[in-house]
Each structure stands twice: as structure tokens, then as C-alpha cells.
Amino acid sequence: MIHIKRMQEDGADVIALIGEIDASSSIELDLAIAKSVGEGFTKILVDCGALEYISSAGLGVFMSYIEEFKDRDIRMVLYGMSERVANTFSILGLNELLQIGKDKVEAKQMVA
């Protein structure tokens, strides 16, 4: 189960993920990002502070946006990951493809 909250801060869209992302809830994540992009945001911050678990399907969602974001010059930064979640990202090598910040302050600097 995942709960997704969205709010805007300094022209950036902050998407907060609360809970776990598995195969079924990854659809919600996909929808949230698609909506943000659809609304024309070019700075997207993903708050992973309350993200407890992410499955490969959830990682696939982030992965699927990499190329599109590069083409459209949209910056997305994930931040506040727990060690466990960060490990999942790094094993797959996604940490090299995605921008991952330590906290919101750092993340804001990264999208600026």
C-alpha cells in the first residue's frame, strides 16, 4: 500500500511517497509522476523519507522516465531514502542513472 501526497514548493513539485511500493501500487506512482509532468513541472522532487520498501516494478517506474526526462529537460531528484531503499536502488545501479540527494535542501540545490 502506498499513499502519495503532492505539494508545490518554490516552483518544484514535491511528491511524497508513504508506505510500500509493489507491483500493484507502482501504477499509482506512475500516475503521480505522469500527472506532475502533464501539469508542466520541470522540477520534480520525490520524498522517499517514508518509503519503506520498493519492488523492482516500482524501480521500473523511475527507470522508465529517465530518457523522457532527459529529452524534455525535466529534473527529478529523489531524497531522504532509508538505507534499505537506497540499497535496492544501488544494487540495480539506478543510483547512477537517477539523481539522489541526501535531504530536501540538497535535492532543491540539485534541481536548481
Added chain:
Amino acid sequence: MRTKAITRLLFLVGVITWLALLFTDISIVFSSSNANIKQELPTWLPGVILNLYILSVFYYFKLKIERDEVLNFVDLLWRVFATGLVFTVISLSLRLLEFLMGSTRLTTNVVFKDLIYLINLALMIGFLLMAFTAWKRLILYQKSKWLLRLWAFFEVGLLFSLLYNTFDIPMTEWLYVTLLSAFVMAGLVLSGNMKWVAYLNFRQKWTSLLLLLLTIFYLLYLFYTNSSLSESIANTVPHFTDYRHHIFVLSLIVFVTIYSTFSFLVILFNLPTTSVFEQKLEEVVNFQRISQSIQTEQNEESVYNILLETSVSTVFADAAWLEVNSKQLNYKLFTYKITDKEAHDIIAHLKTHNVKGILEQSSDKTKNMSKHLASLKGSRFRSILAFPIFVKGENIGTLALLKELPEGFNKEMTKIVSTFANQAGISIENFRLMEEALQNERYKEELKIAKMVQKSLLPDVLEKDDDFEIEAFSESADEVGGDYYDTIRINDHLVALIIADVSGKGTTAAFHMSQMKGIFHSLAQEDVEPDTFMVRSNQALVYCLERGSFISAIYFVINTQTKKIRYARAGHCPVLYFCAGKEQAVYFKDKGIALGMVRNKSYKNFIQANEFEYKSGDVMVLYTDGITEAKDPKGDEFGYERLESVVNEVRTLGPKEIQDHLIKKLYEFTGTENINDDYTTMIVKFK
């Protein structure tokens, strides 16, 4: 068979007792009419014999009619009628004989008269008992406890009254009257049970009326004949078998006549309402048809058609249509005795006049819109009634019934058809549920096949070498997983190994796995460097992996000549390696991105080849994330540290033992046999 024999025996007893009665009674009459002859036989004897005759005939009909299971009401009446006919004909022919012989000495003789009387008496009693048994069946058609008790009292009481006659108890007026009136009362009360009449249809009722009328006629005739005969005999001789004081016979006459008359009248007055009852019955049958259509019909259209037919026949409509008009379904119009054009004309007419009825999908109220039809010229219909059909709370269409008469539908009909429409909605819903269940079943079947395919993609035999031994294990959850491992010998000193995990589950995962297998078998043969293997695999997979899917993998080439292993990790769980001499194990956490994540040439920048040497006693543990992410009931993960320590406990053993230990510990940890992910391990032990 036994019953048949008993019936025959009873018949025989009946005949014998009647002959005995004839003999005794005639001799008594003869002696009493002739003063010269001394009376030898006691006067009560014929009475006793008569009762024996009554008993045998009573049981004869009891067995013959009560046991017959197949008799329906009209058949029963027919039997009574036929018996009555035969008996009356016999009685009439005796009269004819008498008439033909004229007023001779013989015909005026009291003995001859007694003979005729006794024949008639036997016929009348026989007919009465036959009718009595038949009426019993009719009365007890729908029985209640109370009714059964009353009947038992009546029947047993009647039989007991035979005793009264048998022992020639002195004739006391008050007892006689009390008994007789008690039986008449009981008979009257019992005659109120006419439920069987309701089950006759129109034609059966007419037949029954005729049969009953004739039965009553026979009764009256036989009664008249007997009473006139007995009277004339009584004038001549003091002693003979007079039935006029016989309580049993009298009660029977009263009861049988009353019930026949009641039945006749009830049927007569029921005739005009028969059609209503028949219609109700038809409704029930039609209702059943709709309910059953779900089991027998092949598609929704049949359900619609049955709904049309049944509702039309139930409310005597002249025509009907069924408009299916929902978002999910294509527009469909089923018509019954009305052309599509006529139907469309009416729908359009109602629409243009902005009639807010059910024909508009948004309204859920049934409405009789007949008055709006009046303004439509050229239509033969003057009444219309429309109902919504709901499936899972969604209005999927409209059922409209039409009549050529104005004001042709009453409230009753509205209720009935609305029930039909509801039932049809349920039938269609059930039908869809069944369809869905079938679809699910098919999907499950497909999954089974996919799982079989996936299993068959995994190798049965792994490469062997003097330098190492490999053991592998893979168990997938109910859903098809995408874990893959394989080995291939490149040449006499090179062996390639792969372990991979396809993201996602189900059939697509199995397909991607088979692609991975194809890539592995073609590329590994070429003896490419591990990083090149990954780059080229990525290149190949980019075209078949859909957005968001990827494959994590590690590819090894073991060189037994140089005792070195070269490998590349593409986002797969890090290798757990135990060096023989050291206590501490290591995880090889090198750089490397899963296949399919970067879909361009730059992928080569994210992958690297590594190399290490192996020594005898080293253990290499390969696994998929299902192992490290396996959870115990509290939600804690199995994790990397636990994996390491579990393997460490048995690192000196062979690969099979290590594997068995690891799997055992894993199941102990999760506490259940039902895994919800794929567990795959490949353990390489160097010698």
C-alpha cells in the same frame, strides 16, 4: 404382486358373501312369506353377511384406488363415472327384464323381488364404496394433521357402526339419530376440502362437471330403485335385509351425494376464474424459465429473447422490444412481433415529445406512457409499458411491452413484468460472472503453461568440472516468476555461468526469461568478455523489453587453466564469496546497471568486467532478491547478514549440503511453505 393377489381374494370374498347373503335372505323371506315352512335361519344372519360383504368391498376399493399412484383427478372421476355407468346399466337391464316378463306370478313373487333388490343393493353399496374411496383421495389431496384426524374418525367410526348393525342391538331411536347425524356432520365438514379443484385446467373442469353430474344421477337412480324395492318388500314380509336402518349405508349415501354435489358446484363456480389461475401458473413457469436460462443458454441474447417471450405471453401483450443501450455494450434492439422500424418510430416519437419515462435511460421509474402514444399517428399500438433492466446497479437497457388496446395494462401486470425484468437482470449478471470465472480459469490455465515453460527453461543438468561443483535451486510462487540460471561450457577450460532476474511476473516475465536464455546461449558460445556480454545483451533486449521492464544478471566465465574468474554484474544481487582461508565472507558490490535500464550506446559506461582468483575450498553463493527479501511473520527481511551467517555455518560442506541448509533455514525463517516470491540460488564450490 401381493396386493394384486389380495385384491383378487377380496373380490372373491365379496362375491361369495353376496351369494351367501342371497341364499340366507331369500330363505328367510321365503319362510316368512310362507306360513307352512318353519323358519330355521336366525333373522340377524343376513345382516352379518351383508357387513362382511361391505367390508370386503371396502378393502377391495381401498387397495385398488388408494394405492394407484398415477391416477389424476379426471381419471379418478372417470373411474367413478364408469363404475356407476356399468352398475346403472345392469340395474336398468333388470328393470327391462321385469318389464318384458310383464305381471306374471313370478314377477310379483316376493322372493323374485328380493333377488332383484339384493342385486341392486350390492350394486349400490359397491358404487358408494368406490365413490367413497375416490372422494377420500380428493379430500386428502392437500392434507393437514387436523384433516387426517377428522378423516380417521369418520372412516373408523363408520366401520364401527357396522358392529351396531351386526349384533342386532335393539333399535333405540336416540342412538340411531345421534350416530347418523354425527356422521353426516363429519361428512359435511370433510366436504369442505375442495383444493384439488384449483388444479384443474379449463378443459378438465368441463369434463369433471359432466362426470360429476352423471355420477350424481347414478346415485339418485340407484338410491331410488333400492328404496322403492325395499318398500315393496317390506309391505309383504316382516324380515329381510333392509338397508334403510343401516347407519353405514345411510351415512355413505349422504356423504357421497353431498361431496359430489359440492364438487359439482365448486367446479361450476370456479370455471370463470380458471384462466386467472392458469395464468398464475404460467407466470411461475415463465419465471423459472428465466431463472434457468442462465444455466442452459449460451449467451446474453438468449436471455434477452426469453425475457421478451415470457413477458409478452404473461401479460398478453401484442408486441415487445428490448433495447440494450449501455456504455459497455453495443446498441442492440431485440423485437418481438414488431418491426424494428415501428419500434424506432415509437422511441423517436417519445423522445421528440420529451417524455420523461423509462425509455430515457436516466430515469429509473417504470411508467405507463400510453397517453403519449395516442399522439403518434400510424401506429397500431395504443398502450405501452416500459421497464429498466439493471445489472449490478447499472441500467443496461429497457424492456417495452405494447398492446393494441388502449389502457391494456393493469397494476398486476406491471408488477409481474417488473419482477421478470429484475430476474433477467440477475440472470445476465450471473451470466457475466460465469463468463468472468471462465476467463479466470483460462488465465490460470495459461499461467500453468507459462510456469511449465519457465521450468523447462531452467537446465536439468549443470556443467561439471574437476575444479568445481555447482548446485542450483529454484522455486517460484504461484505466479510465474522470472528467475533464470544456466551454465554452458565454452571449451575445455572455460565455463560460462549466468544468474538473472526478470522484473515483473507472469507470462511476460517467462517470455523475457526465454529471450535471456537465447541471448546467453548464443553470446556465451562466442567466448566474449563479460562486460561485452552485458553490453550486447542490453543491445538485444532494448528491442523486446517494454517500458519499465528490466533484467538484472551476473555473467561469469570460469577459467580452470588460470584459476581465474572474470565476471560482470548488471544490477543483480551482489555475489557472496567465501575464501577458504578467511573467516569473513565478502559481497562483490561492483558497479553495474541492470539490462534494459539504459537503452542506448552509453550503457557500456555503466558496466565493468572484474576478475578474481579462486582457490580450493572457496564457496561462491549466487541468489536472487527473493532470498534476501524473504520476510518472517513480523515483517523482518532475511537480509544479507543472515544469508552470510547461514552459509558460513556449513561452508566446509559440499554445495548440495550448503544449499539444503540454506533453503531449510529460509523456510524456517519465513515460517511458511507458501512463498510469495521466487527463491533461486546457485552455489559453486571450488575443489
